[in-house]
Structures are given as C-alpha cells and as structure tokens.
Amino acid sequence: MVRIINTLDTPQEVDRESAVPVNKAENRSLYASREAIHPKEAHGFYRRLKWTLLIVLLGIYYVAPWLRWTRPGDAPDQAILIDMANRRFYFFFIEIWPQEFYYIAGLLIMAGVGLFLVTSLFGRAWCGYACPQTVWTDLYIWVESKIEGDRNARIKLDAAPWSVSKLSKRALKMFVWLLIAIATGGFWVFYFADAPSLFHDLVTGQAPSVAYFTIAVLTATTFTFAGFMREQVCTYMCPWPRIQGAMLDEESLIVTYNAWRGEPRHAGRKKAEAQGLKAGDCVDCNACVAVCPMGIDIRDGNQLECINCALCIDACDAVMDKTGKPRGLINYTTSDLYAANVAGKNEHWSWRHLIRPRTIIYFTAWAGVGLAMLFTLVHRTQLDVNVVPDRNPLYVTLSDGAIRNGYTVKILNKRQEPRTFRLSVDGLPGATMEMVGDTGAKGTSFEIPVDPDKLKAVKIYVSTDDPAIITKERSNFEFKVEELYRKDGAAPESKTYDALFHGPNGKE
Amino acid sequence: MATNIEKDDVSGTATTGHTWDGIKELNTPLPKWWLYTFYACVIWAIGYTILYPAWPLPGGASRGVLGWTSRGQLEQQMAAAAASQKETVDKIAAMSLPDILKDPKLLAYAQAGGSAAFKVNCVQCHGAGAAGGKGYPNLNDDDWLWGGTPEAIYVTLQHGIRYSDDPNTRDSQMPSFGIDGILTPEQIDQVANYVMTLSGETADAGKADAGKQIFAENCAACHGEDGKGNREFGAPNLSDKLWLYGGGIDNVKAQIHKPSMGVMPAWTKRLDDAAIKELAIYVHSLGGGEAPVTQ
Numbered sequence: 001m002v003r004i005i006n007t008l009d010t011p012q013e014v015d016r017e018s019a020v021p022v023n024k025a026e027n028r029s030l031y032a033s034r035e036a037i038h039p040k041e042a043h044g045f046y047r048r049l050k051w052t053l054l055i056v057l058l059g060i061y062y063v064a065p066w067l068r069w070t071r072p073g074d075a076p077d078q079a080i081l082i083d084m085a086n087r088r089f090y091f092f093f094i095e096i097w098p099q100e101f102y103y104i105a106g107l108l109i110m111a112g113v114g115l116f117l118v119t120s121l122f123g124r125a126w127c128g129y130a131c132p133q134t135v136w137t138d139l140y141i142w143v144e145s146k147i148e149g150d151r152n153a154r155i156k157l158d159a160a161p162w163s164v165s166k167l168s169k170r171a172l173k174m175f176v177w178l179l180i181a182i183a184t185g186g187f188w189v190f191y192f193a194d195a196p197s198l199f200h201d202l203v204t205g206q207a208p209s210v211a212y213f214t215i216a217v218l219t220a221t222t223f224t225f226a227g228f229m230r231e232q233v234c235t236y237m238c239p240w241p242r243i244q245g246a247m248l249d250e251e252s253l254i255v256t257y258n259a260w261r262g263e264p265r266h267a268g269r270k271k272a273e274a275q276g277l278k279a280g281d282c283v284d285c286n287a288c289v290a291v292c293p294m295g296i297d298i299r300d301g302n303q304l305e306c307i308n309c310a311l312c313i314d315a316c317d318a319v320m321d322k323t324g325k326p327r328g329l330i331n332y333t334t335s336d337l338y339a340a341n342v343a344g345k346n347e348h349w350s351w352r353h354l355i356r357p358r359t360i361i362y363f364t365a366w367a368g369v370g371l372a373m374l375f376t377l378v379h380r381t382q383l384d385v386n387v388v389p390d391r392n393p394l395y396v397t398l399s400d401g402a403i404r405n406g407y408t409v410k411i412l413n414k415r416q417e418p419r420t421f422r423l424s425v426d427g428l429p430g431a432t433m434e435m436v437g438d439t440g441a442k443g444t445s446f447e448i449p450v451d452p453d454k455l456k457a458v459k460i461y462v463s464t465d466d467p468a469i470i471t472k473e474r475s476n477f478e479f480k481v482e483e484l485y486r487k488d489g490a491a492p493e494s495k496t497y498d499a500l501f502h503g504p505n506g507k508e
Numbered sequence: 509m510a511t512n513i514e515k516d517d518v519s520g521t522a523t524t525g526h527t528w529d530g531i532k533e534l535n536t537p538l539p540k541w542w543l544y545t546f547y548a549c550v551i552w553a554i555g556y557t558i559l560y561p562a563w564p565l566p567g568g569a570s571r572g573v574l575g576w577t578s579r580g581q582l583e584q585q586m587a588a589a590a591a592s593q594k595e596t597v598d599k600i601a602a603m604s605l606p607d608i609l610k611d612p613k614l615l616a617y618a619q620a621g622g623s624a625a626f627k628v629n630c631v632q633c634h635g636a637g638a639a640g641g642k643g644y645p646n647l648n649d650d651d652w653l654w655g656g657t658p659e660a661i662y663v664t665l666q667h668g669i670r671y672s673d674d675p676n677t678r679d680s681q682m683p684s685f686g687i688d689g690i691l692t693p694e695q696i697d698q699v700a701n702y703v704m705t706l707s708g709e710t711a712d713a714g715k716a717d718a719g720k721q722i723f724a725e726n727c728a729a730c731h732g733e734d735g736k737g738n739r740e741f742g743a744p745n746l747s748d749k750l751w752l753y754g755g756g757i758d759n760v761k762a763q764i765h766k767p768s769m770g771v772m773p774a775w776t777k778r779l780d781d782a783a784i785k786e787l788a789i790y791v792h793s794l795g796g797g798e799a800p801v802t803q
Contacts, residue, residue, distance in 0.1 A: 390637070391637075392635075392636055392637030392639065393635075393637045393638075393639035393646075393648060396639070396646065396648040396649050396795060396796075397646075397649060397749065397750060398649055398650050398651075398749075398750075398796075399649065399650050399651040399745065399748035399749060399750050400748065400749065401749040404648075404649075404795060406648075406795060434795070436793050436795075459793075461795045
C-alpha cells in the first residue's frame with residue numbers, strides 16, 4: 001500500500017475515544033448478555049469504497065428485476081426471471097431449462113472457487129464489502145446515525161431514561177428499518193414472477209400467499225439480522241469465519257495493525273518521549289476501536305471476529321495525518337510482510353504478491369469452469385432429445401413372432417417458434433415404428449410438430465422380425481431427430497440418441 | 509427454602525441453596541427469549557387443544573370446537589379432486605370410445621386414469637406391465653381372444669369372462685377331450701401334432717396328417733378350419749406364435765386332454781362407466797390395440 005506522508009508541520013491534538021472493545025476475547029463472557037456496539041462513523045478511502053459498493057450492490061438488487069428484455073412468442077419479457085411454474089430460468093439472452101441445471105451448478109462452483117480466490121488474494125473482502133449482512137447492517141447503522149446521531153449521542157440515548165424524544169427517535173428508526181426490511185423481502189419475490197404485475201397484485205392484495213409469506217420471512221430476518229443481531233451473525237452464526245483458517249495464507253491481504261511501528265503505544269507520546277521512553281506511532285486514541293462494527297481491537301492481531309471492513313484503517317489514517325506520522329499504521333498487509341518488518345526488514349506490498357501457485361490454481365479452476373460453461377452455452381443446440389425405454393415389459397412377442405419394444409421419446413424445442421421434426425430409427429434392421437395416439441399407422445419415420453419452447457413426449461413402439469435382432473438379448477441402435485426446415489434459413493438441427501433394443505435371447 | 513439468598517462469590521449468581529459435598533448449585537435463570545418462547549408455546553397449546561381433537565376421553569378423543577378430523581379432510585380433498593376432474597370425466601362418460609381416441613386431451617387423460625385404475629384392479633393377474641403370464645393374457649401384444657378393438661375390450665371389462673355373476677359375461681367352454689373320453693390318447697397326440705404344423709412348427713408328419721381329420725371334426729367348429737380361432741367364442745388363434753398356456757407339443761396335448769380356461773371378473777358393478785372406458789383406452793394403447801369398428 002502507498003504510504004502518504006503528512007506534510008503538516010505542527011501535529012494537532014488527538015481526542016482520545018473512551019471506546020471499549022466489547023468483543024475482545026478477554027472482555028467477553030459466554031454467560032453475559034451482548035453489549036451493544038455503537039460504531040462511530042468513519043471517513044476516508046475505505047468508507048467511501050464501502051458506500052460506493054453499497055449503492056452499486058443494492059442498486060443491482062433493487063433494479064435488476066425491473067429490467068425488461070423482449071423475447072419472441074409467449075416467453076416472458078423480464079430480463080432476469082426464475083420462472084418456477086414453467087420451470088425456466090431467464091437471464092437476458094440466456095434461457096435455461098431444468099435439463100440444463102448444470103449451468104447453475106457451474107455458477108455455484110464458480111462462486112465457490114471465486115470466493116477461495118478472492119480470499120487468498122484479499123482476505124475477507126467478501127465479509128467486509130459484499131456480504132448482504134455487512135451491506136444491510138451498514139445501511140441500518142447509517143439510518144441509526146441519521147436519526148439518533150453518531151456514536152456518543154447514541155450511547156447517551158441508550159443510557160437515557162424513556163422520554164417522548166427517545167421514544168419518537170426509536171420509533172422513527174424502527175419504522176425506517178422496517179421499510180427497508182419490507183423493501184428487501186418485497187424485491188426478492190420480483191425475481192420469481194413478472195415484476196410489474198406482481199407489484200400490482202401485492203399492493204391490491206391479490207398476490208399468491210407464498211409471495212406474502214416470503215416477504216414476511218425476509219422482512220423479519222432483515223430487520224433482526226441488520227437491526228439487532230449484527231456482528232453476532234458473523235461471529236456465531238456464519239461458518240465462513242471458521243473456513244478462513246484454510247483459505248488464508250501468509251500472503252493474503254489482511255487488515256493489520258503494524259505493531260512493529262506502533263508499539264510501545266503512549267497516550268501522550270510527546271510526554272513519554274520527553275521522559276526518555278521509547279514511543280511507537282500509536283497514540284492509543286482508540287479511534288480504531290470506536291469505528292469497529294465488530295467491537296474488537298485490531299491491535300490485538302488477526303481475529304476471527306474481524307470482517308476486514310478496513311474502517312479502522314480510515315480512522316487510524318486520519319489520526320496519523322493529525323499527528324504528522326505516515327499513514328498505514330493500520331493497513332492491508334500480509335503475515336509475511338508483517339513478520340519481515342518485525343524482523344527489521346523494510347518490505348512493502350506489491351501486486352506481485354497476488355501471483356503465486358495457490359492463486360494461479362484457483363484462478364485456473366475458476367476460469368476453466370467459466371470457459372467450459374461459456375463454450376457449451378455458445379455451442380448448445382436448441383433441440384434436445386431424451387428417450388426413456390419401457391422397462392416392464394422389456395419386450396413383447398407379437399403374434400407373427402416379431403419382437404416389439406416401447407419407448408417414450410421426448411423432444412425439447414428450445415426455440416420460441418413451432419418446429420417440426422422427423423423421428424426415425426437408425427441401425428435396426430427390419431424396424432418399423434408405431435406412434436400411440438396417432439392414426440395407428442406403421443412406418444419408418446414420423447413427422448412430429450413441437451410447440452415453441454415446449455417438450456413433446458411421444459410413445460413409440462419399435463418392432464422388428466429380423467432373425468439376427470430378435471434372437472439377441474440386446475441390440476444397439478439410435479433414434480434420429482431431424483428438423484425439417486428452419487424459417488430463418490439457418491442449418492436445420494438434428495440429434496441422435498443411443499438406445500437399446502431388447503429381445504428374448506431364446507428364453508420364453 | 510432458603511430465606512436469605514446467597515450469592516456465589518466467583519460468578520455473582522444466586523445459588524439455589526442446595527449443597528452437595530460442598531458444591532453449591534447456581535440458580536442460573538433461563539434465557540428470557542427461551543422462557544417467552546415457552547410461554548407462547550403453552551398458550552398456543554391451550555388454544556390448540558380447544559380447537560382440535562386432543563383430550564383422550566372414554567369413547568374417543570375430544571372433538572375440538574372446529575370439528576376438524578383427518579378423515580373429513582381427506583374426504584374434502586377427494587371431493588375437491590373429483591370436482592376438478594368432473595368436467596373431463598363427464599365428457600369421457602358421454603362420448604364414444606372412437607371419439608375419445610380422436611381427442612388428444614381426452615386420450616391423454618383416459619390413458620393416465622386407466623393406468624391408475626389398472627394398477628389398482630388389474631395388476632394382480634395381468635402384471636404391473638400388463639405382460640400377463642401363463643394363463644393370464646399379455647395385453648401388450650396383438651393377439652386377442654375376445655377382440656382388440658376399444659369396443660371389444662370395453663365389453664370384456666364390463667362383463668368379464670366366464671364370470672357367473674354377470675348374465676352377459678363372455679362365455680365358452682372347451683370340452684375336456686381326454687378325461688371325458690371324447691378322443692383317445694393316440695388321437696390327442698395326432699391332433700396336437702397337426703396343431704403344431706398350423707404355426708409352422710416341427711411335428712411328426714404322419715401323426716399330423718391323421719390329426720387333420722380329427723381337427724376338422726372336433727376343433728374346427730370353434731377354432732376354424734385353418735385354426736385361426738374365433739373371437740365369438742374366445743377361441744384362440746392356433747396359427748400364431750403366441751401360446752397362452754405355453755408352446756410346445758406337451759402343453760398343447762395337456763390343454764386338449766383337460767383344458768384350462770381363464771376367468772375374469774365383470775367390472776360394471778365395481779367401477780363407474782368412465783373408469784371402465786379409461787381402462788379400455790389404456791389397454792387399447794398398450795401397443796396391440798386394433799382400430800375402432802366405427803370410424
């Protein structure tokens with residue numbers, strides 16, 4: 001990280017915060033009630049970064065379901081839609097059928113490996129910046145500070161007896177929180193149905209009860225998690241901090257108090273220096289503790305509770321500016337660099353630390369899954385065929401001695417237009433087909449119309465009296481599905497499906 | 509009870525006053541959230557036992573003021589299901605079988621409904637895959653004793669086969685040529701050899717020649733001159749490759765000596781007309797169905 005040297009000649013006075021890190025390991029008792037944390041608002045680069053991310057992420061969440069995307073035919077015109085009733089997932093130009101669920105699995109694998117990658121590079125960046133718990137808690141604390149004031153005012157209000165003023169402030173805060181919570185749950189359901197019409201139904205009370213139920217559950221969890229439980233969710237409920245041990249290494253970026261520079265700390269550094277004592281850069285002002293939303297003291301070292309939100313960096317940098325010392329007493333650094341500096345070497349972080357075997361492997365795995373998915377997505381056909389053979393009975397002997405097998409052939413037309421396919425059997429000598437529900441005519445191929453964006457299942461009986469086939473227990477052949485023509489002039493699609501033909505094999 | 513409450517020095521928590529071997533028990537209160545949840549559950553439980561059947565009493569549990577029963581709920585659900593299907597079922601009951609076959613929606617419904625009814629009523633003899641077994645016809649093939657049109661299957665289902673409780677049942681009787689002494693064992697051997705030749709199987713040519721005359725005199729009345737059977741009497745086709753009681757000359761001889769004849773119950777009194785129609789359509793669609801008579 002870049003160190004900015006403050007050019008102020010006369011260091012200013014630093015106010016000392018009376019903040020206590022209530023979640024510090026020594027201060028915490030498992031038998032005691034939780035002590036409320038009132039984080040002071042930080043100002044600086046990381047706070048601005050967090051506000052920006054908060055606006056971007058919440059913006060995506062609230063805006064995404066309202067984006068429209070015109071699709072042909074009867075397909076919904078919502079850009080992002082998880083259509084449970086019709087079992088389709090729409091994402092702009094991509095439409096995914098349940099048969100293609102491996103794309104979702106691939107996305108989840110990418111999300112998992114991506115989390116490993118980001119963690120090994122930047123530590124708990126997810127926790128500090130992007131986790132919904134962090135984002136919504138930040139938003140709730142912002143509302144709290146706008147209504148009740150910053151840290152000290154809130155502590156005072158907490159301790160004050162109930163009055164009209166306190167009651168009205170609390171009521172207003174809860175009301176705004178509740179509105180945010182309802183909006184959180186309310187917008188979640190828009191991903192699962194046509195947003196404008198669902199909004200209308202929700203307001204007029206005509207929406208399905210599952211929508212109201214989902215909103216109620218998410219409203220309750222948002223309200224409690226972001227309003228009251230806050231850091232307890234991260235410390236006690238979330239498994240992610242526990243996985244950190246495996247994900248972080250000596251070269252991951254971690255928010256670190258550089259004790260080699262800060263210690264020994266003195267509240268009155270000048271006085272201490274005048275007394276001939278050795279003094280570090282830390283003036284023990286507790287600014288880092290006051291801004292911490294987790295209620296810990298970063299100077300105790302890397303801790304499970306720390307979500308790496310970097311607000312203590314902002315707080316400390318402001319103090320360093322005042323005291324005329326270089327910024328970065330608390331900064332993003334790695335365990336290796338920290339150890340090197342403790343050992344007296346003056347080493348700095350550079351982007352080269354990002355490239356190491358571990359991150360290369362993670363990145364390769366992450367990019368590999370992504371590219372494989374992209375490749376299959378681009379090359380996927382809009383015709384799919386599945387064949388389910390009858391299992392009971394495996395075969396039927398007909399009166400003329402021929403053998404018949406039954407199959408359910410499923411043709412998936414993934415285009416938004418009606419298409420006609422020719423179904424035939426290939427590689428089975430003497431085979432004739434019969435389609436149930438049709439005219440009952442036998443033939444060697446059938447033309448099957450399939451509606452736009454639909455699956456059509458047809459029951460097909462395949463018979464043969466070829467002596468070579470009917471004496472065998474199993475014969476391989478294939479079903480062939482060919483598109484007759486394409487309106488847009490593109491090459492017609494075709495698919496084959498390997499199937500088995502069962503015979504009596506001399507048994508009766 | 510201890511009147512003055514002692515506090516533990518280390519934790520500052522009140523003790524219960526109980527001491528065992530010098531160890532005192534702390535009176536740690538239950539967490540508030542737990543206690544309130546517990547009280548809420550108690551209130552819920554009281555309301556629940558009033559509204560729903562709960563208290564065991566002589567002669568059965570208390571009824572509950574809502575009058576709810578699991579049987580009643582099932583009845584409601586069954587009625588709701590029946591009501592939702594009523595329109596389709598009424599259509600099936602009113603329409604002729606060929607018309608149902610022409611309507612893809614009704615056909616799909618009838619096949620599904622027939623499949624469900626088949627699994628309850630028919631699998632005991634005909635098997636889950638309707639493949640039958642020795643003495644129980646395979647309904648998947650194209651060999652029909654009493655006819656394979658939807659109408660013929662429908663009649664068979666309605667009235668059964670050799671079912672004494674139904675006056676309109678399909679009935680026929682094959683004489684026991686052996687045990688009743690109509691044919692001598694030698695004649696049975698000869699006619700059996702002739703029957704084997706009808707379906708192109710190997711047989712003793714001399715015996716078969718002699719058997720031809722015996723067949724014409726004793727068997728052709730029902731099975732036909734050429735042995736192709738007669739569906740009026742449910743007489744099997746002897747010239748095809750399928751044998752209900754097993755192929756091979758020994759099985760044929762046994763059948764002539766003392767024939768086995770299947771019985772099937774009539775379903776008119778057990779199932780409603782729509783269900784029988786659905787079953788007929790399901791069986792017809794198993795692969796061997798013949799074209800309807802009235803197109």
